[in-house]
Amino acid sequence: MQWIARLRDEGTTGLRLHAVAHNDPGISDRMSVGFVGGGGRWLIETQQARVSDVWQARWQVVNKDDPDQKIWEVAYFRIDQGRSHIPLRTKSLTALRQDLMTVLSKIEAFAARQKLEHFAGVFRKARGLLSSDHPLAETYHSDLAPTPAMPLEAKQLLGAVQAAWVFGGMGTWNDLGFDGDDQRENDALSGELFVLLNQALCSAINTTSGVAGP
Template identity: 45%
Template sequence: MQTTIAQMIALTSWGNALLQGRIAQSSDFYPGNSTFQFCAEVAFYALDPATGNWPSQPLARDPLAWLQQQADAGVDKLSLSYWPSGHTAEHTTSDRMAVGFVGGGGRWLLLTHFADGVDVWEARWEVGERQRADRKIWQVRYGQIARRVSAPASEVLALPKLRALLANQLTALTTFASEQKELGFAKTFARALDDLNTAAARLESSDLTPPGALNLPAQQLLAATETAWVFGGMGSWNDVGFAGAEYDSYCQLSDELFVLLTQALVLVANHNADFPRKAQKAWWQFWKSAAATPA
C-alpha cells in the first residue's frame, strides 16, 4: 500500500484514539509512527477558499498541534473518505492503474466532523531534499479544501458483507493468476484469502492503527488488504500484460478488487470512530512535553 494512503489511515485511527482518550502516549503516533518515517514535514494549511492557494504559514506544523487545534475547535471525530476519480474523455486511466503515481488513484480525504458539518482535508506530497542522510525527503502538506460542508454519504459496505465479497474476489483472482502462470501473484492472492481466516492477523504495518483499535475481523480484513494490495509501478500486478479475453478478465477482476480494497481501508480507518469520548483531563495535556510545535 502506498504510504500516502497509509498515513491518512494512521491520522484517522490514531487521531480518534487520542481525541477519545484511549491512548496516552502521543509520541507513539507522532513522530514515532512508521507512516512519518520519511517525512521531513507534515503540516496543515487553510487554503484560500476563493483561489485555492496555499498560504505561506501553516495552521499547525505537525499532526499533534493540528489535533489539538481540532479538539479546541470542537471536533467530534475524524473519518477517512475515498472518492474515485471517475472516467471522462480527459481522464481515461483507471484509479487502479493510476494509484502507483503520487496523486493518482482517486482522492483520499480526511474529514473532521463538527456539529454543523465537516471540514475536508487533502494531502499534497512533494519531494524536498533528496540527499538527506536520514532519507526524510518528503514534504507533506494537508490543505483544508472545504469548511463546514455536509458529510458525504457513506458507500462502504458492512464488514461481514465486505469480507465475503473480498473472499470471492480473491478466490477468482487466485484461479485466474494460476491459469495464466502468474504463480507468484497466485500465491499472493491465496495468502490474502488465508489472512481473512487466520486466528492471529498477520499485519504488515503493525502501527497503522493504535493497539486495541480493531477487533479480530477488522484486523483480518486489514491483513488481507495489505497482502492483496498489488497495485503499483514496475513489477506490480498493474505491470502484468495480457491480451484478448484474458486482458478483459484481468481488468475486470483487478478493478473490482481495487474497489473492495479501498472500501476495506476506509472501513478500517473509521473503525471505532464513534467510540465515546472519556470525561477526563484534556487529552492534549499529554502533549505538553511532546515534540509538537504549535503554529
C-alpha cells in the first residue's frame, strides 16, 4: 500500500501489464515456465501524463524451512524511469477471443485423440468460459476483476486463461511427450496457446488501466 500511495503522489494515472519473451535459443518460454525466472518477463508499467516507469519482480527463497511453506519473498524493482509510454501492440479482445477459441478447439481434439481426458476437459472448460456470462464465477481467482469497468469480453479472456493454463513442471502438459508427427503437432499447438494466453492476460488487465475503481 505504501508503494501504491507513492505512485499516486508521483502523479501515476494508470498501470499496465506487459509480457516480454526471453527468446532463449536453448529453451522456449513455454518449457521454462515451471522454473523460477522462466516463462518470459512480466513487467508493470506505471504511467504518468507524459512518461512511464517500468517495474519487474524478483523472487527469492528466504526461509526454505518455513512450516507454512511460505518460503518466497517477492520484491519489485524499478528498471526504467522517465521513458516514453510503451505502445500496446496486440490484437483486439475480439480477435484474441476468436483465436483462443480456435486453438483451444484444436488442442482439445488433440488431447482427446491421445486419450488425455483430463486435459481435454480442461481445454473444453476454457472454451466454454469464452462464451460465459459469468466467466470468473468458476475460477480460483474469481476476484481478478473487482472493478465493473472491465468489459465482459475481458473477463471471458481472464477466465479462459486461468482454466487453460496447463504449463509448468512435473505432471503438467509440459511434462508430456509424443512420437513423430504427434510431437510436432503438440509443439505447434502448445506454443500457440502459450503465446495467446499471455497476450490475452495482458490485454484483459490493461482494459482497466487508468480507470478509477468503485
